[in-house]
Every structure is written in C-alpha cells, then in structure tokens.
Amino acid sequence: MAHASHIFSYKTLGLALGALLVLTGVTVGASYIDLGWINVWIALVIASTKAGLVLVVFMHIKSAGKGVVVSFLSTVCFLAIMIGFIFWDVAFR
Amino acid sequence: METAASFYETPEPARFSGIWSWLFTLDHKRIGLMYLYAILFWFLLAVFLGGVLRLELMFPGETVLSAQLYNSAFTLHGVVMIFLFIIPALPAVFGNFFLPIHIGADDVYFPRLNLLSWYLYMAGGAIAVFSLFSGGFADTGWTFYVPFSISTNTNVSTAVFAAFVLGFSSMLTGLNFITTVHKMRDRAMGWLQIPLFTWSLYATAWVQLLATPVVTITLVLVMIERFFNVGLFDPARGGDPILYQHLFWMYSHPAVYIMILPGMGVISEIIPVFARKSIFGYKAIVGSSLAIAIAGSLVWAHHMYTSGMSDTAVFVFSLLTFVVAIPSAIKVFSWVATLYKGAIEMTPPLFFSLCFIYLFSVGGLTGLVLGAAGANIHVHDTHFVVAHFHFTMFGGTGFAFFAALHYWWPKMFGRMYDFKKAYIAAILVTGGFMFHYVPMFVLGLQGMPRRYYDYLPQYAQGNFFAGFGALFMILGIGLMVANLMASFARHRDAGSDPWGGVTLEWTIPSPPPVHNFVRPPEIMAYPYDFSGVTDRSAQRPKGE
Amino acid sequence: MAEKPDQTGKKLGMWLFLYTEIILFGGLFVLYAVYFSWYTPDFILGAKQLDLGFGLANTVILLVSSFLVAASITAVQKNQRPFALTALAGALVCGAVFLVNKYVEWGHKIEIGIFPGSEKLLDGPAPQNLFFGLYYVVTGLHGIHIVIGMVLLGVSFVLVLCRKITAQDDAVLDNCGLYWHLVDLIWIFIFPLFYLVV
Numbered sequence: 001m002a003h004a005s006h007i008f009s010y011k012t013l014g015l016a017l018g019a020l021l022v023l024t025g026v027t028v029g030a031s032y033i034d035l036g037w038i039n040v041w042i043a044l045v046i047a048s049t050k051a052g053l054v055l056v057v058f059m060h061i062k063s064a065g066k067g068v069v070v071s072f073l074s075t076v077c078f079l080a081i082m083i084g085f086i087f088w089d090v091a092f093r
Numbered sequence: 094m095e096t097a098a099s100f101y102e103t104p105e106p107a108r109f110s111g112i113w114s115w116l117f118t119l120d121h122k123r124i125g126l127m128y129l130y131a132i133l134f135w136f137l138l139a140v141f142l143g144g145v146l147r148l149e150l151m152f153p154g155e156t157v158l159s160a161q162l163y164n165s166a167f168t169l170h171g172v173v174m175i176f177l178f179i180i181p182a183l184p185a186v187f188g189n190f191f192l193p194i195h196i197g198a199d200d201v202y203f204p205r206l207n208l209l210s211w212y213l214y215m216a217g218g219a220i221a222v223f224s225l226f227s228g229g230f231a232d233t234g235w236t237f238y239v240p241f242s243i244s245t246n247t248n249v250s251t252a253v254f255a256a257f258v259l260g261f262s263s264m265l266t267g268l269n270f271i272t273t274v275h276k277m278r279d280r281a282m283g284w285l286q287i288p289l290f291t292w293s294l295y296a297t298a299w300v301q302l303l304a305t306p307v308v309t310i311t312l313v314l315v316m317i318e319r320f321f322n323v324g325l326f327d328p329a330r331g332g333d334p335i336l337y338q339h340l341f342w343m344y345s346h347p348a349v350y351i352m353i354l355p356g357m358g359v360i361s362e363i364i365p366v367f368a369r370k371s372i373f374g375y376k377a378i379v380g381s382s383l384a385i386a387i388a389g390s391l392v393w394a395h396h397m398y399t400s401g402m403s404d405t406a407v408f409v410f411s412l413l414t415f416v417v418a419i420p421s422a423i424k425v426f427s428w429v430a431t432l433y434k435g436a437i438e439m440t441p442p443l444f445f446s447l448c449f450i451y452l453f454s455v456g457g458l459t460g461l462v463l464g465a466a467g468a469n470i471h472v473h474d475t476h477f478v479v480a481h482f483h484f485t486m487f488g489g490t491g492f493a494f495f496a497a498l499h500y501w502w503p504k505m506f507g508r509m510y511d512f513k514k515a516y517i518a519a520i521l522v523t524g525g526f527m528f529h530y531v532p533m534f535v536l537g538l539q540g541m542p543r544r545y546y547d548y549l550p551q552y553a554q555g556n557f558f559a560g561f562g563a564l565f566m567i568l569g570i571g572l573m574v575a576n577l578m579a580s581f582a583r584h585r586d587a588g589s590d591p592w593g594g595v596t597l598e599w600t601i602p603s604p605p606p607v608h609n610f611v612r613p614p615e616i617m618a619y620p621y622d623f624s625g626v627t628d629r630s631a632q633r634p635k636g637e
Numbered sequence: 638m639a640e641k642p643d644q645t646g647k648k649l650g651m652w653l654f655l656y657t658e659i660i661l662f663g664g665l666f667v668l669y670a671v672y673f674s675w676y677t678p679d680f681i682l683g684a685k686q687l688d689l690g691f692g693l694a695n696t697v698i699l700l701v702s703s704f705l706v707a708a709s710i711t712a713v714q715k716n717q718r719p720f721a722l723t724a725l726a727g728a729l730v731c732g733a734v735f736l737v738n739k740y741v742e743w744g745h746k747i748e749i750g751i752f753p754g755s756e757k758l759l760d761g762p763a764p765q766n767l768f769f770g771l772y773y774v775v776t777g778l779h780g781i782h783i784v785i786g787m788v789l790l791g792v793s794f795v796l797v798l799c800r801k802i803t804a805q806d807d808a809v810l811d812n813c814g815l816y817w818h819l820v821d822l823i824w825i826f827i828f829p830l831f832y833l834v835v
Contacts, residue, residue, distance in 0.1 A: 013704055054822055083663075
C-alpha cells in the first residue's frame, strides 16, 4: 500500500477551510484600503498563502514526496522568471 | 546464443494480432517503431519541400513556385520539420525503444499514455495535412508572428491547431519519461549509473513538460484572436505584438534544446563504444545536460533583438545567451577527450557522430555571432540565420538521428546494413550539406534576407551553388535510407552485441523479446566500463 | 506486462500534469502582468465594473468544493462510502453553481455590450479592451477546466459507487481531486487580480 501514511481528519480540513475563508475576507477588506502599488503585492501574498494551504492540506503535497515539493516550487519559480524576465523588456521601453 | 521470441512475434496485449497488434499495442518498442515509420515519412516529405524551395531559389524570378506558394511551402517545411520530425524524432523513436531497456525496466510507467501520445502525434500530422487542402496552407512562416498570422486569409487556425495537438503528444511523452526514470529504474541503478542517453532524455523531458504549455496557450491565443478579434496583440487596441514574440519564443527556444539534448545523448553513447574507452567526464555531461535545460529556458528573447524591445532586455538576453554556450562546449570537449588515446574502430555510427561534432560546433559558434547583440543587427532575418539553424538542427539533431539509426538498427531489426554504402551516403550527405549551407552564411553576411521569394542579382551565384549542394545532400539521404531498407533482405542474424557496447540493450537479443530482458539485468557500478569488452575477442560482423 | 513496482508513480504523473496546467495559465498571467503594469488606472476602472458579489461567491464556492473533495478522500480512507459520495456530489453541485454564476455574469456583460470585439470595447479606451479581453479569455479557459474537473469528479463518483475506488485503491480519486484543487488554485489568483484591483 503506497499512499498517504497520514490522512487529514475532517477537523483539519475544516480548519483549513475556515482559514481560507478568513483570508478571503482579509483580501477583500485589504482591497478597500488604498496603498497604491502595494495593494497588488498584498493581494498576491494573501493569494499565495491561500494557495499554500490548499497545497499542503487539501492536496497533501507532502505525501507526494520531496521530489514533488521541489519540482512544484521550481515550476512556480520558472513561471516567476517567465514573468520577471519579460519586465527587462516592458519596464524599460 | 539465447533464443527468445522477439517482440515482433509476441504482441502485448496478447489478444491482438495483425495490424491491431500494432495499433493497440502497449509495447514501448512497437510504439517507438510506429513513430519511426511516421517520422521517416514526414522527414522525407519535408526534405522534398526543402528541395523544391531551393530549386526555386536557384534562379532569380519565378522558377517552379508562385510567390504565394513559396510562402506556404517554407511555412510547411518548417512546421513539418520542427513539429513532426526534429522535436519528436529522438525521444519518441529511440527514447521509447531504449529508455526502459537502459534502466532495466520492461516498459514505460504509463504504457497507455504512451500509445495516446502516438495517436496525438498522428492526429496532429493529419490535421496539418488537412489544412493543406482547406483554404491554402498558412503562409506566415512556422513562427506565426502576429499581426500577419491574425489577418492573413490562409488557413492559419488549422495549422496552429495541428501544432497545438502535437504539443500534447510531446508533453505527455515528457511526463511519461520523467515518471519512468524516477519510478522504474532497476533497484541497483542509482542516478549516477544511468546511461547518458537516458540522462539526456530526462533533462529533455522536463523541458518538454514545462515549456510546451507556453506554446499551447500562445497558439490558443492566435486562434482566439482569429475568431473573436479580442485585440490582445493589437496596438490599436492597447495590445503589444512583441508580447506574442515573447510568449512564442519562451517555448520555441527551449524547444531547440528539446531537439539537441537527446542528440547529444546519442553521441555520448556512440563515442565511448567505438573508442573502446569510458566516456570522459560522465558527471560533467550529466551536469551540463541539466544546465543546458535550465539556462536554455532563460534566453528566449535573443530571437527578438530587432523587434523593438528595450535595450536592457537586449543586453540581458545577450549575456545569458553567451552563458548557455558553455555547457554545450563542455560536452564537445568530453567527446573529443574520450576519443583521445582510445582504440578507435570506424563504423557508420561513429562516422555520423564525428560529422555531428563538427557540424554542431560550427552551428553553435555561429550562434554566438547571432547571440551578440551588435552583430545580430546585421544578420537577423538573413540567410545567415537559416544556415545557423540548419547546422545545429540538421547537422546536429539530424545527424544524431542518422547516427542513432545506424547504431541501433541491428538491435531493433536484428539485421546489419552494408557499411560501404552507409559511408558513401554519409559522405554525400555531409559534403552536400557543406556545399548547401556554407554559401548561405556568405549570402546572409552579404545581406540576403530569409523567407524571400526572389532576390537581388548579386545573390544569384550563391543560390545557384547552394542548389547543387542540395542535390548531393538529397541523393545521400536517399542512398542512406535505401541502404537501411536493403538490410531487410538479409537474415535476422545481427547478434545481441555487434558493436561491443556496454549499456543494457546489448545484453539482450536482437530484436529484443517483448519484456526486454531474458534474465534479470546485471547493473554495472559504472555505466561505461569497457574492460570486459576489450578483454573479449568478440566475433562481430564487419561491414561487407 | 509485469506488475508496476511502485504505485506512487501515478501520483507523480498527476503532479507533473498539474505543472503543465500552471504554466498554461501562466502564459495568460504573463500578459496580465505586463498590461496591468502599463495600464493600471484602466485596469482599476475595468475591475470596478465587474460584479464583486459574483466573484466572491465563486471564490467561496470553489473553496468549499475543494474542502468537500478532500473530505471525500478522507471518507474513502475511513471506509465511509456514503459520506464520500455525498461529499463528491456536493463538490459537483458547487461546480455547477459556479458555472451558472459565470453564465449569469457573462450574460450581464454581454447585454451591456462588453464582449470581445464589441463596439463598446472598440470605441472605448484601448486598455479597457485589454482588461476585458483578458477577463474573458482567462475566465473562459478556467471555465473549461471546471467542466473537465466536473467530469473527473463524476467519474470518481461512479467509481466510488461501484466500489472500484476503495481505501486500498484510491489513486484515481486522489488524482481527480488533485485536478480539482488545481482549478481552485488558479481561481484563487484570478479573483484578486480581476475583482480586487480597485
């Protein structure tokens, strides 16, 4: 038998859902406070936190092994570089 | 001599027979061969198209094609060569056939997904053919740049959709290979005991997996723009056409590493065998393969220096492009160092490999000319570029494909081919290649643009000369293919190890049995230990 | 074919596939990032015209549906088949409601003349055309993935019903769940970038 050695209880899942809903509220609330260009980054940080919760709790990424965790983060890194490197162009025209 | 029924006699799943035992097969070796037959067809078709293009260019003015047809012809030549031949050839044919054997497995991890990849490949090809007959094949070049790809009346959507489907085939093959290498290696085989061809396929598979989705979304956007006129790349509506180029090359540059990495893997297999010497710098080759895969994904905008992007971007991408040349050079040094003081035995696979090393090096060095932002302004979109990528893609991957064919032919089909004819073919192809493409470097430096149907009188001589080179090259290819086909007139008596190889495929019968191994494979501590081979006075069939 | 030695490969394969989906949507986020940085005021104006209520509702719906899918896997592991089926059915209902919301939302916009190639967008400020163009492409592609996800959940439902998915053999449910969670993950980023840039 080769799957998750640890199954998340309903309680853990429920707590994660609760946290996600709270964070959703936070991000909506934050959008009402005008901090200029920082708003986008706040929104992205909150979204990334929510994503992290989904990944760790709902998707149980740790049970898939270190290889998956590393390659997932690398994929996200690759996406970040894709977007970031384009700004060498678009930010300097 | 072990006898076992070969995989030709034993279908997998067993309940099928005849053609169905091929169309519904789950055997990676049969899938590899089905790819081979299709790929050879596409290759020869695209060679023919190339021949027609160069015939047109041999003389000024209209020769055999109208201007419109010329544009569609070079688009089709590019689309077929890139998406239907070069990208899949080595992974889908030789990767499928040999990767499981190299790691001591009996198949890939997802055999049904493997078959699906083949069907997606065939479907993509069929869609490309269909688009020939419905509204004029796309005339945009294989790069489908906006705004022309959105506004032109030719059947861009179908052509782009074909590439979209083919992308899935490539992506799923990459997924399959990564999983196979991680999960199906023989227990005794650690990461640093994996043969270099498998390593190269592993590095390639990551690029196939992560880069292909970029072109998928890019092509979807072209279709969406053609149908719904959203305006995401339309300057009149706030869009930026250069963003299309960024998205396109974000895949298409890594794609050239998908093309070359397996080719380098093949050369890394062949050189040690015919130098009777362990590969020089195994770890360096592994590291450089991964470095090429990673660094090669960061340099895409070197195709765009003159597009209008910022000077900062030009500088950054030019710098990174020079960096990516370093791991490639490491490989060339390793191959040459392997040959040094080796006991060389000349065979057709080695001959093609030596040609590869030379041609790819020339291609790579001319890439530095293109990668340097200043020089690029003079040669961008000229025949210099055309020559450069033919040296790397054809002289590189193409020749590696020929080398792989000649190396693994006796294993796949149990038959050896005639050596002399193979050498003649190789010399014709290589010589023809040089006479065909070197003039293009000169023409490009003199300013002849690419994708031009006609040209100024001063370019006539170079084009005429290049046309002759094409003739010899095509003759050589024809002889090569005919020679390989002629081997089928012989008995299946190549023996399990005609070359003196040390990777696992040479320990099993030729052709292999359906589950690959007759007895459990013996994994060596180091994959290129030739001491056993040099000790044996092996009876190998030499070429007649 | 010999028995596959290691069943964990199925999960690895699914994660690898998810990476391709991340990059697929990533291409669209590339476009968004560039145009947002160039035309921030117009994007803000565009976002104000989107209905936050629908966006928020859809966000909550997808989060709940992810919870239900994860719960169904726990249920299968605990051999609580009826609850697993209920949870999966619930997730499917969530998906359906999401699509209905999307349909209504799009319908509103189309009614007032905001759709790709519409005169209002052609005549209006160019960057607003980009905002709504991206909105339709991104949410449209996402919607297609919701449909695919629902099909996968439906298949899982049937397999749990027929006892083909059990505590010992739940790879299919696991993998379908992963796909659904990914669709939720993408929406987690779509929501703030389109609805909250006000």
